[in-house]
Amino acid sequence: MGIKIIPQEQLEQQTVNSVIRQIPLLFYPSPKTLYIHRAERLRFLAKESTFSDYLNFCATIAEQQANIVKQKPITVDLTNILNNDQPPLSINNFPLTNSWQDYLATILDTFPTTTLQIKQVIEQLQQNSVEQLQNKAIYLLKGEFELVEGNESVFIWSALSVYYSQLASQIKGKAIAENTNKHWYCPVCSSMPVASVIQLGNNVGLRYLHCSLCESEWYVPRVKCTSCDNMKDIQYFSLDNELSATKTECCEACCSYLKILDQDKDPHIEVIADDIASLILDMKTEEEGFAKSGINPFVFA
Incomplete structure (x- = not known):
């Protein structure tokens, strides 16, 4: 599943899955x-x-x-x-x-x-x-x-x-679900994500990818690779224990990984800040043979 942005007036003309319609697909930045x-x-x-x-x-x-x-x-x-x-x-x-x-x-x-x-x-x-x-x-x-x-x-x-x-x-368009093979790119600006966040509040438990450029966030189902859609042999690594708020989600199929940050375990998490602060976890994950599928705007080297 991917996400497409359309003008507000076209929204009612779309026929999409009723369950997906209930999930906020996209959040523009503030x-x-x-x-x-x-x-x-x-x-x-x-x-x-x-x-x-x-x-x-x-x-x-x-x-x-x-x-x-x-x-x-x-x-x-x-x-x-x-x-x-x-x-x-x-x-x-x-x-x-x-x-x-x-x-x-x-x-x-x-x-x-x-x-x-x-x-x-x-x-x-x-x-x-x-x-x-x-x-x-x-x-x-x-x-x-x-x-x-x-x-x-x-x-x-x-x-x-x-x-x-x-x-x-400032974009006025609304998001709808569509079939695409580029769901890991931002539907707003087409840039790569920094990491994914499991949210609190009205969207508790839902996972969103956070854009490295325009700062928008878009919905991606959990327990699947955000790069290749694989849902088997997904591994999670952390520096502390399984209750850690910051983990790497690793895919055996494409050998990629991306951080997953859980606000339920730490409500103060900020995607880019916590991604930088946990660089040692990146190093440990890459030692296991996985390559990062996103970018942090403060870590290009």
Whole structure:
């Protein structure tokens, strides 16, 4: 099962499974609160983490992303982006303008004093032309991550994310279920997921994939591979025990894995923050022969 976004007026014309209709298939992001929560979670996790310096670095970026949403919001006419079969914000359906580069400049200015390594990356990016930055952004959006230096990608993706999350929050379309073989890509922008989250509240027990770019979340049934749909020989690894809130869900069929984060076991979980904080679990899982099927926007290298 995949998800397609259609204009509101077409929703009643669709005939879909009644059970699926009752499940919220898609949640658009709330940028005004999302980055604030992420920054707070990163700061909290940094207190007792072996990756404390990096978590605090990521928190600084998240705080600046929150400031951008507050001080430099964008409003774009998205009226005609739901009229075909493409994800509405995918690069093939919604061409990237260079307006996101203003966000990049703001994020780069966040670090007037920093380490030599970060300073060098910032200076490299600041020396890029508008065209060079645009080309690097398009490479990343197309999944050609190897064409952009990993340290540069962190800054570029952070700017793109705060741009696309605001666009996603303004989409008026509704989600319906459809048959597709690309359900592991975001139905809003066609990017890869960071991890999956088992939610609390009105959607307790339901699993959603979280987009690495636009921050939307879409429904995927549990106990199945989010990459190949396999439902057999799914394994779960954790660093603590079977009650851990953070596990890797591993598929023997395609040898891939993705984190699964359970809010019922820890209601304070934030997808990107907790994914970074549990990098040791990634290392242990990859030692078992599995490859990650998603990306974290702060871990490109």
